Amino acid sequence: MDLSSKSKLSRLIGCQLTSLTYICLALVTMVLFLRAVLLHSFSGYGVIEWNNLDLILSHSLLLNSHDEGIRRDKYLEVPQIVWGLNNQKIAFARACLTARMLNRTLLMPSLSASLFYKEIDRLQPISFDKVFQFDKFNSLCKGFVQLGRYSDLMNQTGIYDLQKGSGRKWTVERDMEHLKQSSRGHVDEHEVIRIVGKNPFLWHDHWPVEDYARVFECLVLVDEISKEADKVVSKIRQIGKKHRSKTEMIQSDFDANTESSSTATAPYIAVHMRVEIDWMIHCKKLEQRSGVNQICSSKQEIIERVGNIVSSESPTVVYLAVADSLLNDSSILSGWKKGLLPFEKKKLGVDGIYKKHPYLIQSAIDYEVCSRADIFVGNSFSTFSSLVVLERTQKMKRMGITRSCDIDVRWPSYAYNILGESNGPQKWMTNMSDSTLQAISYGSNAITC
Ligand SMILES: *[C@@H]1O[C@H](CO)[C@@H](O)[C@H](O)[C@H]1NC(C)=O
Numbered sequence: 521m522d523l524s525s526k527s528k529l530s531r532l533i534g535c536q537l538t539s540l541t542y543i544c545l546a547l548v549t550m551v552l553f554l555r556a557v558l559l560h561s562f563s564g565y566g567v568i569e570w571n572n573l574d575l576i577l578s579h580s581l582l583l584n585s586h587d588e589g590i591r592r593d594k595y596l597e598v599p600q601i602v603w604g605l606n607n608q609k610i611a612f613a614r615a616c617l618t619a620r621m622l623n624r625t626l627l628m629p630s631l632s633a634s635l636f637y638k639e640i641d642r643l644q645p646i647s648f649d650k651v652f653q654f655d656k657f658n659s660l661c662k663g664f665v666q667l668g669r670y671s672d673l674m675n676q677t678g679i680y681d682l683q684k685g686s687g688r689k690w691t692v693e694r695d696m697e698h699l700k701q702s703s704r705g706h707v708d709e710h711e712v713i714r715i716v717g718k719n720p721f722l723w724h725d726h727w728p729v730e731d732y733a734r735v736f737e738c739l740v741l742v743d744e745i746s747k748e749a750d751k752v753v754s755k756i757r758q759i760g761k762k763h764r765s766k767t768e769m770i771q772s773d774f775d776a777n778t779e780s781s782s783t784a785t786a787p788y789i790a791v792h793m794r795v796e797i798d799w800m801i802h803c804k805k806l807e808q809r810s811g812v813n814q815i816c817s818s819k820q821e822i823i824e825r826v827g828n829i830v831s832s833e834s835p836t837v838v839y840l841a842v843a844d845s846l847l848n849d850s851s852i853l854s855g856w857k858k859g860l861l862p863f864e865k866k867k868l869g870v871d872g873i874y875k876k877h878p879y880l881i882q883s884a885i886d887y888e889v890c891s892r893a894d895i896f897v898g899n900s901f902s903t904f905s906s907l908v909v910l911e912r913t914q915k916m917k918r919m920g921i922t923r924s925c926d927i928d929v930r931w932p933s934y935a936y937n938i939l940g941e942s943n944g945p946q947k948w949m950t951n952m953s954d955s956t957l958q959a960i961s962y963g964s965n966a967i968t969c
Pocket residue numbers: 588589590591620623
């Protein structure tokens with residue numbers, strides 16, 4: 521190699537190094553920028569919208585898929601997934617993780633559109649891909665878990681029916697051993713293993729919180745439903761904006777030219793308010809049985825504690841995610857601190873959007889509205905609240921924020937059933953390194969902070 525080509529080479533390398541440095545610098549800058557925005561306190565309000573963040577995050581999700589693949593010619597079939605939205609999500613993730621353990625693709629299961637616990641014939645099966653995006657799921661979860669369609673089957677071998685055991689003697693260890701046996705030998709030769717018996721929510725659990733979180737992240741609502749959620753969120757923000765500009769007009773009449781920053785994005789608080797009769801009966805029983813007195817919160821307690829979160833005087837909409845039975849109960853709309861403007865779907869005028877859909881979809885819309893809220897307040901004993909907080913914590917974690925208890929973050933969550941500082945609700949974050957989902961998602965007041 522002569523001198524000139526050597527120097528050309530080194531120039532080339534130098535050049536590549538420089539552009540690599542630029543890329544690194546750009547990445548670092550982006551991360552720092554996002555962190556700065558995320559760490560904004562409540563009065564600061566960053567400009568990033570939840571949706572844009574989703575975009576950024578789904579890219580980072582794709583980058584770190586270091587998992588080995590899942591076989592595409594062996595399948596697992598599970599019974600119809602039933603009960604409430606969050607029980608269905610957990611059951612679905614459990615089915616996915618079972619398929620992963622067997623190194624099989626999960627045949628796309630049926631969810632249930634309605635909430636009938638006992639009457640099996642009224643469960644209204646609804647295909648998974650009517651609620652969540654099928655291809656998006658597979659691309660986000662690539663290498664970790666996979667969904668397949670019945671039309672992919674070759675039907676060369678018979679189906680193997682795997683009966684889940686039950687009863688006191690069917691321990692977690694035994695269940696695990698049973699699954700392990702099914703992952704080899706003659707059982708594994710079958711194209712399809714079909715689990716018969718109980719629905720996946722009732723199976724023994726073998727997986728850490730992180731694995732569940734990984735599956736939940738791949739669940740993206742179909743456009744038709746997420747657009748409905750967009751409508752509700754923008755209605756909430758519009759109302760907030762209107763009230764804010766009114767206040768600002770009075771405050772800064774003389775300074776008419778300044779476009780106020782707080783009207784650009786009107787933040788809102790979502791409260792998952794569980795005070796309906798059924799819940800109250802359930803939670804009183806739970807308190808008696810467990811000897812814990814932090815489960816039930818009255819209307820007054822919730823209203824008072826939420827009022828102690830924000831110090832800002834700017835009008836802020838509080839979206840109340842409540843059971844339909846409370847929509848005619850005007851007492852949940854009164855008694856709020858000055859500056860907090862309580863709305864439920866009826867007062868907001870969006871109940872028509874909800875009414876068009878079956879129970880499962882209504883619940884999915886409310887879940888979105890709560891997840892995207894600037895501040896979320898829920899009950900740590902509710903699965904719905906717990907999964908909302910898990911999703912919010914996971915987003916923070918993806919942005920590099922692992923502890924948000926003691927600092928101001930962009931999307932804080934609180935548990936109103938636990939008393940925190942200055943008579944407010946306690947800050948709430950999911951412990952992602954917990955070994956079981958149960959510890960963080962149902963029947964628990966472990967909220968890390
Ligand atoms: C599944 O099986 C394939 C092929 O045998 C292997 O390459 C892959 O690592 C396995 N994946 C898991 C998650 O065990």
